[in-house]
Amino acid sequence: MIEPFDHEYFMEKALQEAQAAFERDEIPVGAVIVVQNRIIAKGHNLTETLTDVTAHAEMQAITAASSCIGGKYLKECTLYVTLEPCQMCAGALYWSQIGTIVFAASDEQRGYQKMGTQLHPKTKVISGVLEQPCSDLIKDFFAKKRSLN
Secondary structure: OOOOOOOHHHHHHHHHHHHHHHHOOOOOEEEEEOOEEEEEEEEEEEOOOOOOOOOOHHHHHHHHHHHHOOOOOOOOOOOEEEEEEEEEHHHHHHHEEEEEEEEEEEEEOHHHHHOOOOOOOOOOEEEEOOHHHHHHHHHHHHHHHHHHH
């Protein structure tokens, strides 16, 4: 049983966003941004829908969170995302000064760590929360894509 307001609870919400992306035939990555145990923003990949390479889940969530709080700095916020951010998203997260990033699955090929991208020095990072279901969703998506080709 998932207890409310812990990392698993909020990652489950991000996973729901990833599932919405999957259903839209988008790479299934989902994100939510939380402040004081309240979700203030959510997003999922929309790169195909919007024909925009920058429309990653994190970018959608950052924009929504900034709008919600009326400012560009997210110092008191936590981002929950189902896949390790890429270098583009890590750069945006750096500039937002996000307080904490919690991600589920590592991206061994395109993740910010592999690419050597830096986060803001005050940003805390937690990884591996609900890693298996988030990783499985991405693997299922790409397996489905390969079977169609």
